[in-house]
Amino acid sequence: MGGVNGFNSFRPEEIKYNKTPPQVVFTKLFLFNEEVEVDSVYNGNRILTSSFDRTDHIELNYRQNIFSITFSGTNYILPEKNRYAYQLEGFNSKWIEVDGQTHRVTYTSLPPGTYIFRVKAANNDGYWSENSASLTIVINPPFWRSTWAYVLYAFLLATALLFAHWLVLRDEREKFKLKQIELEAQRKHELDDMKLRFFTNISHEFRTPLTLIISPLENLIKQTGEEGNRQRLVLIHRNAIRLLQLVNQLLDFRRSDVSRHKLNLTNQDLIACLRNVCQSFMELTSRRNIRLSFTTNLHEFFYSFDKDKLDKILMNLLSNAFKFTEEGGSVEVQIGELPPREGHPAEIEIRVADTGIGIADADKKLIFERFYQVEATTDNPDHSSGSGIGLHIVKEFVALHQGQVHVEDRPGGGSVFILTLPTATPTLREETESPYTEELQRREIDTALTTADRSEEDGGQRLSPPANAPLILLVDDNEDFITSCESVCVVSISSKKPGTGRKPGK
Incomplete structure (x- = not known):
């Protein structure tokens, strides 16, 4: 290169x-x-x-x-x-x-x-x-x-799954328990309802015999001159009336349990109505040596109310007052009108006070519940445990009148039941109810007694009705009741008794 x-x-x-x-x-x-x-x-x-x-x-x-x-x-x-x-x-x-x-x-x-x-x-x-x-x-x-984080995630996931599984099992157990409780409650309710229907039917059957007992018994009291026999008849009559009231109370309770009551409003004097109820307890005040006072600042007060239900309200409250008041005590009924207040219309206030044993604070919230009973703490012979439905009926009937009821302690001992009813006309409430009311029954019984007395004054001879008298067909499954009714239809009514009423359609 x-x-x-x-x-x-x-x-x-x-x-x-x-x-x-x-x-x-x-x-x-x-x-x-x-x-x-x-x-x-x-x-x-x-x-x-x-x-x-x-x-x-x-x-x-x-x-x-x-x-x-x-x-x-x-x-x-x-x-x-x-x-x-x-x-x-x-x-x-x-x-x-x-x-x-x-x-x-x-x-x-x-x-x-x-x-x-x-x-x-x-x-x-x-x-x-x-x-x-x-x-x-x-x-x-x-x-x-990190690895430890994934281990923690796996642990938390496993824990969450186990917890979710436990929650599901717990919920299922709770559902099962609730279902069992519901079934047990339903079974008890059906059993209680069956018992109540049974006792209601039995009580309803008591009314006709009691009516047939009370009516002739009142005639015997009027005819008896010997004082000893008369006192025994009065004792029988008083307990028969009490038994009839218990039967009516049970029927009222059953009626409120099955269907709602209906107000049969009439415009009348409230003061006179309540005074008459108090007067029906005069015999009991003498026997028990308990002073009953009726005070009001109203001479009269015309008001639309259901007389039958208001009578039962006051009778239940007075019965309880006498039941828990010892001899020598007192029961007071006070009636007054409350002026309108803010958010409240004018009201009528009814107070029933007694000097009895009082009511414990724990019982005050429960005494208006059905079947609740206060323990007996007195030796009063007239003090019984009761049925536990009287005050419940009071609460129901007061609510029908759009009022309120509560209980307080009476200064010095005892209790005070306070009812407040609006003076405005209550709204009617519907109920399927037999037109043959207790008021009509009482009027028929009174008419029967009056007619029987008139027959006795005529020498006990049965009078023949006029030829143009109206004709009534009597049909009932109780032959004694038909006979009793036939015996009082002697003046202006013709009656025919076709049979016992067991087969009225044949």
């Missing part, structure tokens, strides 16, 4: 190639383009504890995922002709070759995990190193993605 200095000659077989592969050395580590120093702390993390060329393992947190690594080969013969190949195991699977001018590799946004960075080099003659330099890089995940 020729040159500026002449010819150059060489022997090709004497040319020697550089067969020594270079070794790769890691020189520097950069984090966010800032060189990492030995023993320096970055965000609480000490990355390098020795020089980088002697480090084979580094750990970074999940925020330190942008870094650069520089490296160099140990071939110094024409180093510009060196070549490099690098690979990040866990991120890419192929080797990436670069020329000798590239000594720096940068990675950004690597996900948490463990990677191995490998670099190998080739010298100027293209001989590659068989062993590559490696650096293990661990990028720790955040706490919520």
Whole structure:
């Protein structure tokens, strides 16, 4: 070969190639383009504890995922002709070759995990190193993605599933218990209803015999002159009336339990009505030596109310007052008119006070509930446990009149039942009710007694009705009742008795 200095000659077989592969050395580590120093702390993390060329393992947190690594080969013969190949195991699977001018590799946004960075080099003659330099890089995940976090998640999930399973089982058990309670309550209700229907039917059957007892008994009382016999008849009559009242009370209770009552309103003197009820207790006041007083600042007060139900209200309250008052005590009935107040119209106030044993505070909230009874605490012979429905009926009848009732302690001992009734006409309430009311029955009984007395005055002879007298057909399954009715229909009514009434349709 020729040159500026002449010819150059060489022997090709004497040319020697550089067969020594270079070794790769890691020189520097950069984090966010800032060189990492030995023993320096970055965000609480000490990355390098020795020089980088002697480090084979580094750990970074999940925020330190942008870094650069520089490296160099140990071939110094024409180093510009060196070549490099690098690979990040866990991120890419192929080797990436670069020329000798590239000594720096940068990675950004690597996900948490463990990677191995490998670099190998080739010298100027293209001989590659068989062993590559490696650096293990661990990028720790955040706490919520760590192994312990997943263990905690699994534990919480298992706990939630177990808790949900327990809740489902508990709900099913509760539903089962509630169903059992409902079935038991329904069974008891049906049993109670069956018992109540039975006693109601029996009580209803008592009314006709009692009516047939009371009517002739009142005639015997009038006809008996001997005082001893008369007192015994009065005793029988008083207890028969009491039994009839209990029967009527049970029927009223059953009626309120099955269907709602209806107000039969009439405009009449409220004062006179209540005074008559009080007068019916005069015999009991004499026998028990209990003073009964009736006071009011109203001479008369005409008002639309149901006389029958108001009578029963006052009779129940007076009966309770006498029942729990000892001999020598007193019972007071006070009536007054309350003027209109804010949000309240004018009202009539009825107070029934006694000097009895009083009512405990725990019982005051319950005495108006059905079947609730106050324990006996007195030796009064007339004090019985009762049926527990009298005050419940009082509450129902007062509510029908759109009024209120409550009980308070009487100063000095005893109790005071306070009724307030609006003076406005109560709204009528519907109920399927037999038109043959107790008031009509009482009027018929009174008519029967009057007619019987008139027959006795005529010498006990049965009078014949006029020829044009109206005709009544008497049909009943009780022959004694028909006979009693027929005996009083002697003046202006013709009666015919076709039979016992067992088959009225035939």
